[in-house]
Amino acid sequence: GESVGLHLPTLSVQEGDNSIINCAYSNSASDYFIWYKQESGKGPQFIIDIRSNMDKRQGQRVTVLLNKTVKHLSLQIAATQPGDSAVYFCAENNNNDMRFGAGTRLTVKP
Amino acid sequence: DAMVIQNPRYQVTQFGKPVTLSCSQTLNHNVMYWYQQKSSQAPKLLFHYYDKDFNNEADTPDNFQSRRPNTSFCFLDIRSPGLGDAAMYLCATSPGGPLSTDTQYFGPGTRLTVL
Numbered sequence: 405g406e407s408v409g410l411h412l413p414t415l416s417v418q419e420g421d422n423s424i425i426n427c428a429y430s431n432s433a434s435d436y437f438i439w440y441k442q443e444s445g446k447g448p449q450f451i452i453d454i455r456s457n458m459d460k461r462q463g464q465r466v467t468v469l470l471n472k473t474v475k476h477l478s479l480q481i482a483a484t485q486p487g488d489s490a491v492y493f494c495a496e497n498n499n500n501d502m503r504f505g506a507g508t509r510l511t512v513k514p
Numbered sequence: 515d516a517m518v519i520q521n522p523r524y525q526v527t528q529f530g531k532p533v534t535l536s537c538s539q540t541l542n543h544n545v546m547y548w549y550q551q552k553s554s555q556a557p558k559l560l561f562h563y564y565d566k567d568f569n570n571e572a573d574t575p576d577n578f579q580s581r582r583p584n585t586s587f588c589f590l591d592i593r594s595p596g597l598g599d600a601a602m603y604l605c606a607t608s609p610g611g612p613l614s615t616d617t618q619y620f621g622p623g624t625r626l627t628v629l
Contacts, residue, residue, distance in 0.1 A: 438618075439619055440620075445623075445625075446623065447604050447606075447620035447621050447622050447623045448517075448557065448604070448620045449620070450617055450618075450619065451569065479585055491578055492592075493556055493557075497616070497617075497618070501559070502547075502618055503559075504556035504557050504558075505554075505556060506556055506557075507556050
């Protein structure tokens with residue numbers, strides 16, 4: 405069936421390095437994608453979103469890339485900090501129906 | 515500040531004893547959602563309200579019910595909690611609209627323990 409998923413369950417990076425978290429989706433009709441950050445014991449926090457008419461969107465230290473050809477979404481975090489340690493979820497939203505990917509746990513080593 | 519509030523943050527109940535979790539929002543959003551999240555898993559949508567219209571996910575057990583008495587409040591009722599219902603329950607809201615693709619804003623969650 406249609407699904408949103410992540411390639412890697414864990415990612416460990418050195419403080420100051422750039423992080424790249426990947427997500428694959430299978431519904432070619434999807435037109436809106438969101439990245440959420442979830443820290444332990446807290447609800448998901450919106451990071452950045454992108455619509456299917458774009459292939460790149462930048463925020464503060466974060467960039468989302470969308471490749472519709474291969475149905476791939478990525479989140480890039482520049483100069484990763486210890487406070488970036490969390491689980492990151494991609495999500496796909498169609499008509500008030502949002503589906504999450506499996507999540508990637510990012511650990512930042514000092 | 516406008517926000518999504520969940521009470522209580524931690525709830526302990528006994529096997530089979532009904533429990534109600536609460537969510538309120540000051541965002542005046544049309545849509546409210548309930549998700550279940552188990553350890554190391556993604557949130558799983560249980561149901562959502564678009565205004566007063568209730569939308570149940572096909573695989574949500576009958577044991578889970580919801581009420582939305584007004585725009586600001588939404589409740590999750592678990593009629594007979596089992597051990598497998600222990601999880602974090604997340605409430606979220608979105609502005610909503612026909613064929614909407616809005617960002618959802620999440621509350622801090624209620625962690626439910628079933629003894």
